Amino acid sequence: xxxxxxxxxxxxxxxxxxxxxxxxxxxxxxxxxxxxxxxxxxxxxxxxxxxxxxxxxxxxxxxxxxxxxxxxxxxxxxxxxxxxxxxxxxxxxxxxxxxxxxxxxxxxxxxxxxx
Amino acid sequence: xxxxxxxxxxxxxxxxxxxxxxxxxxxxxxxxxxxxxxxxxxxxxxxxxxxxxxxxxxxxxxxxxxxxxxxxxxxxxxxxxxxxxxxxxxxxxxxxxxxxxxxxxxxxxxxxxx
Numbered sequence: 756x757x758x759x760x761x762x763x764x765x766x767x768x769x770x771x772x773x774x775x776x777x778x779x780x781x782x783x784x785x786x787x788x789x790x791x792x793x794x795x796x797x798x799x800x801x802x803x804x805x806x807x808x809x810x811x812x813x814x815x816x817x818x819x820x821x822x823x824x825x826x827x828x829x830x831x832x833x834x835x836x837x838x839x840x841x842x843x844x845x846x847x848x849x850x851x852x853x854x855x856x857x858x859x860x861x862x863x864x865x866x867x868x869x870x
Numbered sequence: 871x872x873x874x875x876x877x878x879x880x881x882x883x884x885x886x887x888x889x890x891x892x893x894x895x896x897x898x899x900x901x902x903x904x905x906x907x908x909x910x911x912x913x914x915x916x917x918x919x920x921x922x923x924x925x926x927x928x929x930x931x932x933x934x935x936x937x938x939x940x941x942x943x944x945x946x947x948x949x950x951x952x953x954x955x956x957x958x959x960x961x962x963x964x965x966x967x968x969x970x971x972x973x974x975x976x977x978x979x980x981x982x983x984x
């Protein structure tokens with residue numbers, strides 16, 4: 756069965772610090788990869804996605820992620836975080852052969868950015 | 871703007887009650903999903919549906935059932951609510967091709983079973 760691991764459960768940063776959140780998945784075939792963000796009191800929003808092509812993908816609000824197939828990883832990065840980035844971040848994977856477009860989510864990383 | 875609407879933002883129910891959580895999408899999406907979100911556990915798939923009257927179990931279907939009589943509506947049913955079903959419930963939909971946007975999520979229903 757597919758699984759997604761987010762090793763950092765809680766991250767605390769100061770404004771302007773750089774961010775990298777880890778995501779590893781366990782499926783060996785073709786995958787589609789996503790990062791979602793949930794701001795306090797709001798619904799999940801798509802931050803960025805990877806389907807194919809350039810493994811470095813750029814999303815909204817200055818976020819980017821790099822797909823490294825050999826490492827089964829899709830880490831999220833941002834060079835300089837802002838207080839408004841305080842949120843919970845979820846990595847998700849869809850394995851193309853599972854059908855029905857099921858997404859398997861990681862357990863999430865809570866990011867707190869202090870001003 | 872496309873929408874997934876969950877009928878209740880907060881619900882409080884008693885143990886043993888039958889509970890209905892409703893989800894409606896206006897995007898003509900074929901696939902709809904119910905997840906529950908718990909701290910430290912992320913989102914776990916309860917049930918999904920890929921067509922009217924069709925349903926498939928997800929990873930944690932025990933204690934739940936679903937109904938999809940119309941394409942736009944997907945209901946999650948707790949036959950006899952228990953305190954361990956206290957959680958945030960999220961509905962999502964997607965068109966069959968995955969498209970460019972992944973899932974569209976509703977704003978969630980926070981259910982408390984007392």
